[in-house]
Amino acid sequence: xxxxxxxxxxxxxxxxxxxxxxxxxxxxxxxxxxxxxxxxxxxxxxxxxxxxxxxxxxxxxxxxxxxxxxxxxxxxxxxxxxxxxxxxxxxxxxxxxxxxxxxxxxxxxxxxxxxxxxxxxxxxxxxxxxxxxxxxxxxxxxxxxxxxxxxxxxxxxxxxxxxxxxxxxxxxxxxxxxxxxxxxxxxxxxxxxxxxxxxxxxxxxxxxxxxxxxxxxxxxxxxxxxxxxxxxxxxxxxxxxxxxxxxxxxxxxxxxxxxxxxxxxxxxxxxxxxxxxxxxxxxx
Numbered sequence: 001x002x003x004x005x006x007x008x009x010x011x012x013x014x015x016x017x018x019x020x021x022x023x024x025x026x027x028x029x030x031x032x033x034x035x036x037x038x039x040x041x042x043x044x045x046x047x048x049x050x051x052x053x054x055x056x057x058x059x060x061x062x063x064x065x066x067x068x069x070x071x072x073x074x075x076x077x078x079x080x081x082x083x084x085x086x087x088x089x090x091x092x093x094x095x096x097x098x099x100x101x102x103x104x105x106x107x108x109x110x111x112x113x114x115x116x117x118x119x120x121x122x123x124x125x126x127x128x129x130x131x132x133x134x135x136x137x138x139x140x141x142x143x144x145x146x147x148x149x150x151x152x153x154x155x156x157x158x159x160x161x162x163x164x165x166x167x168x169x170x171x172x173x174x175x176x177x178x179x180x181x182x183x184x185x186x187x188x189x190x191x192x193x194x195x196x197x198x199x200x201x202x203x204x205x206x207x208x209x210x211x212x213x214x215x216x217x218x219x220x221x222x223x224x225x226x227x228x229x230x231x232x233x234x235x236x237x238x239x240x241x242x243x244x245x246x247x248x249x250x251x252x253x254x255x256x257x258x259x260x261x262x263x264x265x266x267x268x269x270x271x272x273x274x275x276x277x278x279x280x281x282x283x284x
Contacts, residue, residue: 003027007098007151008162008191015074016086017094018180019147019164021188031070031097033089038064038075048096048236055096055236065093072097090149090164095230098151100237104246107229108150109134109168110161110194111142118195118280119145119161123227129200129261135170135181136268137276143187144168149229152194152250159254162191195280197256199223212275213258220251255279 004011004020011020012029048057055067062079065072065088072093076085095105109130110121124130131148138144146163153160165188169178199215215223224247228234234243257279259272268276 003029005190006094006164007103007149008160011094013089015082015089017090017164018086019090019166019168021166021190031072031094033072033074033093035085036073036075038062038077038080048232050236050238055100055233057092057096057233059088059092063088065089065096067093067096067100070097070101092230095149095151096233099230099233099239104152104243104250105229105233106150106152106224107148107227108197109147110145110150110163110192111137112145112189112192113137113277113280114141116195116277116280118193119189120276120279121146121150121161121194121197122200123197123223124200131168131170133198133200133261133268133276134168136273138168138181138183138187140268140273141187143189144183145189145192154249157253158193159250160191161194165189194254197224197254198276198279199227199256199258201258201260212279215256215258217251220256221247223256224250 001012001014003023003025004013004017005023006017006020009030010023010027011017011031011033013033014035015033046058048055053068057065059065062077063085064075066075074085074089074093098105106121106123108121108123110119111134112119122130122133134147144165145161146165147168150161150163165183167180167182169180171178234240259275
C-alpha cells in the first residue's frame with residue numbers, strides 16, 4: 001500500500017495513481033483504496049446505485065467500484081489489466097469519493113501562472129482543447145494544480161481547488177493515444193485558490209474571437225453545471241439540489257469567462273497568454 005496525495009487528501013492505495021504526489025509514510029490517510037476480486041459478477045448493468053450509504057458503480061463488465069464512506073474498493077475480474085484499473089480509479093472512483101465527501105468535482109484542468117497567487121481553471125467539452133491549453137501554460141512556466149479533474153471546497157470567501165499535480169496527459173496520434181508529461185517537482189501544487197474559470201469554445205477561423213468575455217447569471221451557473229465530473233454520482237447520492245445552490249455561490253464569487261479559439265490552432269497567441277495570466281487579478 002502506497003501513501004499518496006491526491007485532491008489535497010492523503011490516500012492509502014493498493015493501485016498506482018498516476019499524477020498523485022508522494023505522501024509522508026507516517027501520514028494518516030483520509031481515504032483508502034483497496035482491490036478485490038470481482039469473481040462471478042451478475043450480468044453487466046452500467047450505472048450507479050446508492051443504497052444503505054454505499055455506492056455501487058459498474059464501470060464495465062470487468063470492473064466495479066464500491067464506495068462506502070472514505071473507502072473505495074476496486075473490484076475487478078482477471079479480464080481487467082492493471083493500467084485499466086488505475087485509470088478507472090482516477091477517472092471514476094476518486095471523483096466518487098470526493099462527491100460523497102461533500103466536495104464539488106469539475107471536469108477541468110487548472111494551473112497557476114508565474115507570479116499569480118491563484119489558479120485559472122479551464123473547462124471545455126471533451127476534445128475542446130483543455131489539455132492543449134494546459135500544455136501551453138505548463139510550457140510557459142505555470143504550476144500544475146489539476147490535469148482533468150478539479151475538486152473544489154469552500155474556505156471562507158474563497159474556493160480552493162485540488163487535483164493530481166504530478167503531471168498531465170496529452171493526446172497523441174490524432175487523439176488515439178495519451179502521453180503523460182511529468183510536472184517539475186517545484187511546480188506541483190497540492191491546492192490553490194481558484195481565481196477564474198475559463199470556458200473554452202472552438203470556432204471556425206472566420207468567427208473566432210480571442211476576447212475574454214465575462215459570463216454572468218444563469219449562463220455562468222449553467223456553464224459550471226455542464227462541466228461537473230461524473231455528475232451521475234451526484235444524481236445517485238441525491239445531491240443535485242444542493243449542487244445548484246453551490247454552483248450559484250461559485251458563480252457569484254469566482255469570475256467565469258469565455259474565450260473562443262480557432263479549431264486546430266494549438267499554440268496560444270501572445271494576447272491569449274496575457275489574457276489568461278491576468279485573469280486571477282483582473283478587476284471586473
